[in-house]
Amino acid sequence: MAAMSDYLESGVIDHLFRTITLSKPGNISIALLTNHDANWALDSKTGATIPEVANSYSYARKSLGAPADATWDLPGTGSPTTSNTSAIEFAAASGGDWGYVSGIALVDSLTYGAGNVLLLSLI
Numbered sequence: 001m002a003a004m005s006d007y008l009e010s011g012v013i014d015h016l017f018r019t020i021t022l023s024k025p026g027n028i029s030i031a032l033l034t035n036h037d038a039n040w041a042l043d044s045k046t047g048a049t050i051p052e053v054a055n056s057y058s059y060a061r062k063s064l065g066a067p068a069d070a071t072w073d074l075p076g077t078g079s080p081t082t083s084n085t086s087a088i089e090f091a092a093a094s095g096g097d098w099g100y101v102s103g104i105a106l107v108d109s110l111t112y113g114a115g116n117v118l119l120l121s122l123i
Contacts, residue, residue: 005117025108029061033103047107047115055112057096063110
């Protein structure tokens with residue numbers, strides 16, 4: 001399952017059909033999710049309420065930086081997808097483990113427990 005968050009969906013609707021402009025985030029980061037239930041309404045979560053891996057054992061969100069053409073591939077014709085242009089690797093857990101990682105969230109903040117969720121994908 002992959003989905004846009006309610007925050008992003010509302011922003012796109014406002015941007016296209018109303019006079020409210022959706023600003024690009026200054027940063028996009030990846031948060032690792034754990035212990036999710038398939039029935040949770042993850043698309044309504046924020047950076048503070050997603051079931052993110054505990055902020056311990058050297059866990060930290062991974063910054064993808066500001067949106068840039070050099071960071072993401074151009075979507076192909078008939079394919080509304082993009083891919084990152086380089087590998088994204090998290091540091092290894094130290095002193096313990098993070099548990100089972102069951103998904104990711106793209107958020108507009110590098111700070112743990114903060115920001116708006118943009119996209120979610122569960123494994």
